[in-house]
Amino acid sequence: MSLQTSTKRPIVVFGPSGTGKSTLLKRLFAEYPNDFGFSVSNTTRKPRAGEIHGRDYHFLTPEEFVAAIGRNEFIEHAEFSGNRYGTTIQAVKDVADSGKTCILDIDVQGVKSVKNTDLDARFIFVAPPSEEELERRLRGRGTDSEESIHKRLEAAKKELDYGNQEGSCDTKIVNDDLDAAYKKLVSFIFA
Numbered sequence: 001m002s003l004q005t006s007t008k009r010p011i012v013v014f015g016p017s018g019t020g021k022s023t024l025l026k027r028l029f030a031e032y033p034n035d036f037g038f039s040v041s042n043t044t045r046k047p048r049a050g051e052i053h054g055r056d057y058h059f060l061t062p063e064e065f066v067a068a069i070g071r072n073e074f075i076e077h078a079e080f081s082g083n084r085y086g087t088t089i090q091a092v093k094d095v096a097d098s099g100k101t102c103i104l105d106i107d108v109q110g111v112k113s114v115k116n117t118d119l120d121a122r123f124i125f126v127a128p129p130s131e132e133e134l135e136r137r138l139r140g141r142g143t144d145s146e147e148s149i150h151k152r153l154e155a156a157k158k159e160l161d162y163g164n165q166e167g168s169c170d171t172k173i174v175n176d177d178l179d180a181a182y183k184k185l186v187s188f189i190f191a
């Protein structure tokens, strides 16, 4: 890794589902299209038409995926409808090597895992103004079933407990007014 790219410290964004992480990041990518990137995930599912290995996903066989787990290459991995998905440490480093700052939008488990790597990431906790407002946003988004909303609110407690712990993040942004939260995000990132 060159000296220049080694300064591109990854940025980890975490916080409860519905708190507005994607909304904030979408705005960041729109305003700075050349500065930030997401890592390319690994998956055992078959490529769909038009998908390119290394761009859309790193397509692995189940055996290759298991071997990579054995070598502790993953920050996080999970299984969805019979296929495995995961983010490797190397995939995050690849973003820095391409001259961009890698943005990771992950859960608390992933945050803890990143802290056990040499990625030297910076951590942003995005918090909702209140639990009531979080529920309102999850419902207002209109993308989740009642069951999914309940699951997300249940998981939110863990995210909030962790994020509010001393030393868990480098900055906490309460996403109350979106413009104000976005300004805080940008000033932290470019500080």
Ligand SMILES: Nc1ncnc2c1ncn2[C@@H]1O[C@H](COP(=O)(O)OP(=O)(O)OP(=O)(O)O)[C@@H](O)[C@H]1O
Pocket: 015, 016, 017, 018, 019, 020, 021, 022, 023, 024, 137, 138, 140, 141, 175, 176, 177, 178, 179, 181
């Ligand atoms: N500051 C804000 N004020 C009001 N509504 C907001 C604000 N920020 C985001 N929202 C709305 O809240 C909903 C949830 O936001 P979003 O999908 O960005 O959350 P998320 O944290 O990325 O969730 P997930 O982890 O599930 O992807 C969306 O409908 C979004 O438009």
